[in-house]
Amino acid sequence: MGKIDRYSRQILFQPIGEEGQQLLASKRVLIVGMGALGTVLANHLVRAGVGHVRFADRDYVEKSNLQRQMLFDEDDVSEALPKAIAAQKRLQKINSDVTVEGIVTDVTLQNIAELMEGVDLVLDGTDNFQTRFLINDACYKNGIPFVYGGAVSSRGMSAIFIPGVTPCLRCFIGGGNTTGQTCDTIGVISPVIDIVASFQTIEALKYLTNNHDVQRKSLITFDLWKHHIYEMKFTKSKENCPTCSLHEYPALQGDVEQSxxxxxxxxxxxxxxxxxxxxxxxxxxxxxxxxxxxxxxxxxxxxxxxxxxxxxxxxxxxxxxxxxxxxxxxxxxxxxxx
Known part of the structure; x- marks a missing residue:
């Protein structure tokens, strides 16, 4: 009865129901990055009852994080806790039904396969395209969907990329070493984080509960301050895409990760x-x-x-x-x- 009570409102939502809730309990996900997006993603997925939520982050909690990284507090700052540890402690108190696994590490070519082992879905909580392309290539090589999200200033974007169904991130936006504006250079407002992570979570819940027919087939972008929103519909994979067409996976090439x-x-x-x-x-x-x-x-x-x-x-x-x-x-x- 306890578990039914915990998820009763979610079970009442017909597209999920009891069958979908049971599916969620059997699933495993990986969140890469436990900063602004990662904390919101983990909070939603743990509360929703996803069976095993694993996340990896290399950083520790600083005061400037508290404006938008919802799982942390001033005690975490004073103790200089790694984000993965602080988040794990908080989430374990929120839902004891779920296995919460926080790993303090930099996600690299050397460990990405181990981190992804056994997971059904990977969610992007990162802040750079070098890591995103690494996740993208590893996911497409292993046939695991990748839920992308990005936020900066008052702008956000999100999409789910599914091997064999959609083009990959590299194919859709181009595979260069994309750089530019970041939260650390032009800032970000916290409502943008919540909305991007909510778009990501919705697509994750659809996928994990087998509601594939309503999966969004587009990259959604918005500017919350200016109240602009639009979608870029997915096209076919490019014939020369090294990831989803040629299966070369350039981010997985090389023996030594840049140190x-x-x-x-x-x-x-x-x-x-x-x-x-x-x-x-x-x-x-x-x-x-x-x-x-x-x-x-x-x-x-x-x-x-x-x-x-x-x-x-x-x-x-x-x-x-x-x-x-x-x-x-x-x-x-x-x-x-x-």
Whole structure:
């Protein structure tokens, strides 16, 4: 009776019903990114009763996140909790019926297959097209649908891409290294996040409950501030698309993931040399060169030069306070060692 009570209003919605609710309980999803979009997605899917909700994020909670990242609070900021851990703790209190799995990691070529193992659907909570094309290619290679979403300023967009049914993201919008405006450079208002993630969640619920006949076959875009909305209808896959036509999956090619990445608009460079870091050892070493803050999940050290190092046990180091890759590599070599 308890489970029926929990989902009673959702079961009363005829397209889902008891059969759809049972289907949801049997499904597994992966959310890539636990920032603004990811937190709303996870909140909806966990409350809806999706059986296993896995998410991966590389970052930790900062005060600037609280304006739009709905699962976090000021305690998470003061404890410098990784977003995946903070979200997992909150969601486990919301619905104990669901298996909630938060993973602190950067989603890369090396681990994308493992993260996707056994899932029925992948949802986009990222903020960059490099990762989106990686997800897109991995999904199309493995026949798993990919629910795309993006938000910046007062604008948002969303679509579900289904292998064998729709063109892929790369095919539909072009496969270049798309860059441009981000939340960190021109901002974002939180209602946009909620609407984009709701569009994503609706398509996810349709797919997971086998309501494929009403699946939206378009990319929807809107500007909430200006009250503009329109759809770009899907076309056939392009014959020369390397992902959905030629099956080459360019984002999955190569043996070594780029180890140095400038995080656009955040004055942060990430360096990952592929070797795990013992936080206890590094806290002791770095205490000699700056003020160290250690949590079970990361170490932060304020450098006399003005920048800050943040070390994670999976081998990643963030150099905060610069977007200059040469400068970041110099500091990394000086204090961590290349």
């Amino acid at each position: 140095v990445t400038s995080l656009c608009g955040r004055e942060t460079v990430q360096i990952n040399m592929g070797q795990k870091l013992n936080l206890d050892d590094w806290a002791d070493r770095l205490s000699k060169i700056g003020e160290v803050t250690k949590t079970p999940f990361l170490i932060r050290v304020q450098l006399s030069e003005g920048e800050r190092l943040v070390l994670f046990p999976d081998g990643r180091t963030l150099i905060q306070g610069t977007e200059d890759i040469s400068r970041a590599k110099s500091l990394y070599a000086r204090y961590i060692g290349l």
